[in-house]
Amino acid sequence: MANSPSGESVISRVVRLMSAFDRDLPTMTLSGLARRAGLPLTTAHRLVDDLVLHGLIERLPDGNLRSGMRMWELAARGSRALNLRELALPFMDDVQAAVHQHTTLAVLDHGTVLYVERLSSPASSLDAAHIAQRMPIHAASSGLVLLAFSPARFQDEVLTRPLAAVTPETITDPGLIRKHLADIRQRGYVALPGIGVTEWTGIAVPVFGPDNGIAAALNAIVPRQEAAVPLIVPALLTAAHGISRALKAAAATRR
Amino acid sequence: MANSPSGESVISRVVRLMSAFDRDLPTMTLSGLARRAGLPLTTAHRLVDDLVLHGLIERLPDGNLRSGMRMWELAARGSRALNLRELALPFMDDVQAAVHQHTTLAVLDHGTVLYVERLSSPASSLDAAHIAQRMPIHAASSGLVLLAFSPARFQDEVLTRPLAAVTPETITDPGLIRKHLADIRQRGYVALPGIGVTEWTGIAVPVFGPDNGIAAALNAIVPRQEAAVPLIVPALLTAAHGISRALKAAAATRR
Numbered sequence: 001m002a003n004s005p006s007g008e009s010v011i012s013r014v015v016r017l018m019s020a021f022d023r024d025l026p027t028m029t030l031s032g033l034a035r036r037a038g039l040p041l042t043t044a045h046r047l048v049d050d051l052v053l054h055g056l057i058e059r060l061p062d063g064n065l066r067s068g069m070r071m072w073e074l075a076a077r078g079s080r081a082l083n084l085r086e087l088a089l090p091f092m093d094d095v096q097a098a099v100h101q102h103t104t105l106a107v108l109d110h111g112t113v114l115y116v117e118r119l120s121s122p123a124s125s126l127d128a129a130h131i132a133q134r135m136p137i138h139a140a141s142s143g144l145v146l147l148a149f150s151p152a153r154f155q156d157e158v159l160t161r162p163l164a165a166v167t168p169e170t171i172t173d174p175g176l177i178r179k180h181l182a183d184i185r186q187r188g189y190v191a192l193p194g195i196g197v198t199e200w201t202g203i204a205v206p207v208f209g210p211d212n213g214i215a216a217a218l219n220a221i222v223p224r225q226e227a228a229v230p231l232i233v234p235a236l237l238t239a240a241h242g243i244s245r246a247l248k249a250a251a252a253t254r255r
Numbered sequence: 256m257a258n259s260p261s262g263e264s265v266i267s268r269v270v271r272l273m274s275a276f277d278r279d280l281p282t283m284t285l286s287g288l289a290r291r292a293g294l295p296l297t298t299a300h301r302l303v304d305d306l307v308l309h310g311l312i313e314r315l316p317d318g319n320l321r322s323g324m325r326m327w328e329l330a331a332r333g334s335r336a337l338n339l340r341e342l343a344l345p346f347m348d349d350v351q352a353a354v355h356q357h358t359t360l361a362v363l364d365h366g367t368v369l370y371v372e373r374l375s376s377p378a379s380s381l382d383a384a385h386i387a388q389r390m391p392i393h394a395a396s397s398g399l400v401l402l403a404f405s406p407a408r409f410q411d412e413v414l415t416r417p418l419a420a421v422t423p424e425t426i427t428d429p430g431l432i433r434k435h436l437a438d439i440r441q442r443g444y445v446a447l448p449g450i451g452v453t454e455w456t457g458i459a460v461p462v463f464g465p466d467n468g469i470a471a472a473l474n475a476i477v478p479r480q481e482a483a484v485p486l487i488v489p490a491l492l493t494a495a496h497g498i499s500r501a502l503k504a505a506a507a508t509r510r
Contacts, residue, residue, distance in 0.1 A: 011269060079326070
């Protein structure tokens with residue numbers, strides 16, 4: 001159905017077009033968009049016209065294109081990400097008030113860490129862990145926490161894949177990662193410097209869902225030389241507990 | 256291209272499917288989804304399989320479907336809504352700390368008001384103005400502020416459409432709305448009880464963009480009998496000014 005001569009579906013080509021927009025390049029020309037999406041100009045042109053008609057792409061007065069508000073609305077209305085962050089936000093705010101750096105909320109999706117919320121301080125200079133960005137599971141404190149409380153089968157799957165180093169300090173030895181996972185399950189948190197971004201330490205704790213399974217990771221990112229790590233852990237644990245409680249209350253209401 | 260016998264494009268049918276998910280019904284069966292989207296089951300089945308393949312829809316262990324994280328990610332990465340709310344959030348937080356009710360940020364999109372952010376307090380019982388929800392322009396304080404600072408041609412367009420009453424107090428007389436718009440331009444804010452939700456007063460102020468055009472409306476929603484309205488207006492104006500400043504700074508960085 002509806003496939004191009006190459007056999008690629010319309011949906012697949014639309015995903016390629018929408019993926020071309022990102023934080024660093026939110027607007028572009030039609031030919032720039034076609035190039036980034038790897039589509040012939042005529043194909044891109046036809047699809048973009050239809051996407052503009054439905055508001056999924058917006059055409060600016062200067063002719064440039066950007067992701068449309070309607071696209072965001074469609075995705076946001078029924079979204080697990082939005083429900084989770086809405087419940088978590090007041091608790092993240094409490095952490096943020098104490099930590100004055102980045103506070104993030106992340107989930108596992110398609111085998112990587114996906115950041116669904118981030119609160120920041122003008123005091124933090126770290127340009128990482130943006131909302132809707134992804135990180136490899138083993139190269140983020142949030143990823144290690146999410147993995148530590150995931151089913152053993154999923155852990156095996158992740159740890160038998162090739163594990164690339166993001167920084168010189170990223171742990172890529174599966175055996176050593178397993179030791180860290182056991183440690184996280186015992187202590188209830190992780191704090192590792194430099195595994196995702198050199199000079200920064202990620203501290204992460206688990207957020208459990210109504211079924212007591214892992215639902216998200218709550219994280220703070222502080223400069224490597226930060227002495228306050230032992231004080232940040234209890235703040236994160238308290239907030240994570242509050243988020244779990246809110247998730248349970250929301251689930252009970254829906255029943 | 257890629258059209259059904261009815262001439263409807265794949266993109267149009269995908270929009271119908273994704274629109275079926277919302278806050279009140281985030282998960283559903285395939286047949287429920289087909290019914291809500293108004294599509295034949297076989298068509299829905301084929302499209303859903305492709306959407307699941309790309310992560311835009313997720314299939315839960317019980318077989319139910321929901322909007323996928325990848326859909327949210329695609330929409331969020333290049334999104335104007337997300338950039339705006341990221342810059343606005345710290346200032347909204349300041350208002351929220353003072354007001355203890357709903358604080359919202361809204362934009363105009365496709366001729367209606369679209370809420371892109373909301374901070375709430377457990378103290379507020381109002382179930383309205385959710386993120387990604389829409390309201391008619393004339394039935395929301397945010398809508399009136401956005402309209403007041405819009406080009407005259409757009410005002411004419413909105414005010415010649417039929418204006419439905421959402422509550423008994425919604426203003427539906429175009430002449431009277433024009434008087435309110437003039438008043439808003441002069442005073443710099445609006446505070447009207449009951450026009451969108453009975454028993455609640457919406458207070459809204461404009462947020463201007465880097466081009467000095469209207470970019471968003473900042474709003475607080477308080478119980479009708481709230482005596483503190485005169486104190487909330489300056490809080491909103493101060494925060495709106497801060498957001499405008501942040502938008503200008505961000506635009507200057509991009510250049």
